[in-house]
Amino acid sequence: MKKRITIIEDNRVIREGFAAVIDGTADYQVCGQYSNCEEALKKLPSDKPDLVLMDIGLPGISGIEGTERIKKRCPECIVLIITVLEDSDKVFRSLCAGAGGYIVKNSDTENIVRSISEAFAGGAPMSLNIAKMVVQSFKVPQDSPLSEREREVLRNIAEGKSYSKIANDLFISKETVRSHIKNIYQKLAVNSKAEALKIAGGNRWFG
Numbered sequence: 001m002k003k004r005i006t007i008i009e010d011n012r013v014i015r016e017g018f019a020a021v022i023d024g025t026a027d028y029q030v031c032g033q034y035s036n037c038e039e040a041l042k043k044l045p046s047d048k049p050d051l052v053l054m055d056i057g058l059p060g061i062s063g064i065e066g067t068e069r070i071k072k073r074c075p076e077c078i079v080l081i082i083t084v085l086e087d088s089d090k091v092f093r094s095l096c097a098g099a100g101g102y103i104v105k106n107s108d109t110e111n112i113v114r115s116i117s118e119a120f121a122g123g124a125p126m127s128l129n130i131a132k133m134v135v136q137s138f139k140v141p142q143d144s145p146l147s148e149r150e151r152e153v154l155r156n157i158a159e160g161k162s163y164s165k166i167a168n169d170l171f172i173s174k175e176t177v178r179s180h181i182k183n184i185y186q187k188l189a190v191n192s193k194a195e196a197l198k199i200a201g202g203n204r205w206f207g
Helices: 012-023 037-047 063-073 088-097 109-120 128-139 148-158 163-170 174-188 193-202
Strands: 003-008 028-034 051-055 078-083 101-104
Touching (some): 003 012, 163 174
Parallel strands (some): 051 078
């Protein structure tokens, strides 16, 4: 049984080029070709792709948002981003959205097929440049509005500790813990621990 692949790419030449490569293999077949995410999402239930090749710079719904929507509706479906620009911010955001790797648009036929095979084998295909950028983006946290003590309190919350336990572990009063949490909420403009953890985690502010 051939693996089913959907291609979402607004450049017709590139889209058809990828389709020709995929249909020329023994293991894969193209089940849908689209110039935008909106159309592809409508056909997702009938196409039933095992893998989606997703252009990152699409009109309308972006490749990053499209990746997130596909992964929510079809968690088992692999999404590989196809891109010209090796932009570390977009790389990181796409991976956070659920992308399984990257193929650069000027890749040769052999590299395209190898990347798809690698993804189906559980790997995360990406160019050396992109891999370096991803590593760098994890290494270098963005400037945090939180103090070191606030990050410490947040790390303890992430571990599921009670206010009393946090107070004991950090040698501060429970009232001080509450005060730190109130400050965290104000700085991050949130109203719950879940929201605070999501924002701090997404920005790598735990330190």
